[in-house]
Each structure stands twice: as structure tokens, then as C-alpha cells.
Amino acid sequence: MSLVAVTVFVIAYALIASDRVNIGLPGLNGFEVAKRLRQQPALQNAVLVAMTGYGRESDRQRSREAGFDHHLVKPGDFGKVLEILATVSESPAR
Numbered sequence: 135m136s137l138v139a140v141t142v143f144v145i146a147y148a149l150i151a152s153d154r155v156n157i158g159l160p161g162l163n164g165f166e167v168a169k170r171l172r173q174q175p176a177l178q179n180a181v182l183v184a185m186t187g188y189g190r191e192s193d194r195q196r197s198r199e200a201g202f203d204h205h206l207v208k209p210g211d212f213g214k215v216l217e218i219l220a221t222v223s224e225s226p227a228r
Contacts (some may be wrong), residue, residue: 165200172201181222185210 135204162186173176184197189207197205205219 165196166203168197181218183215183218 149188164186168182168184171182173178182202183204183206184202185208186193186197187208194205204214206214
């Protein structure tokens with residue numbers, strides 16, 4: 135995993151842990167954060183994972199359209215998170 139990807143993960147985790155970003159709330163929500171990250175050339179290959187309480191197919195589609203690579207439904211499956219991290223560390227590009 136690149137330093138950029140680790141940095142993005144740490145920043146995103148800090149925002150989420152402080153309840154400042156929620157995928158479904160008005161304003162700067164998780165969808166908007168993903169869109170903005172995808173606009174940054176240095177972050178084009180970052181792997182974005184949505185962790186949310188929304189699990190319908192339409193929610194998953196909206197995540198894909200926003201730029202998320204994965205959509206996990208709460209409570210999170212730690213095994214799936216490890217699987218995603220292993221995949222990310224194996225390949226330099228998305």
C-alpha cells in the first residue's frame with residue numbers, strides 16, 4: 135500500500151471516528167468526499183471503502199457512482215476488511 139493510500143485511510147478514519155463524515159447526511163457526506171478524492175490526480179488509484187448502515191442495491195450503486203471501490207454494511211466484517219487490505223497491498227493500481 136502506498137504512503138498516499140495510507141495517508142488517505144488515516145485521514146478518512148479520523149473524520150469518520152469524529153463523526154464528521156457520514157455517507158448519508160446532507161452537506162459534505164461520504165459520497166461527496168469520495169467524488170472529491172477521485173478528482174485529485176494523486177489519489178486516482180486510492181482504494182475507497184464505504185462503511186455504512188445502508189445496504190440496498192441502490193445504496194451500493196450510489197457508492198460505485200461516487201467512486202467507492204467497496205461497500206461494506208455495518209456492522210463491518212473484519213475478515214472482509216482484511217481481504218480488501220490484502221488485495222490493496224498486492225497491487226499498485228486500482
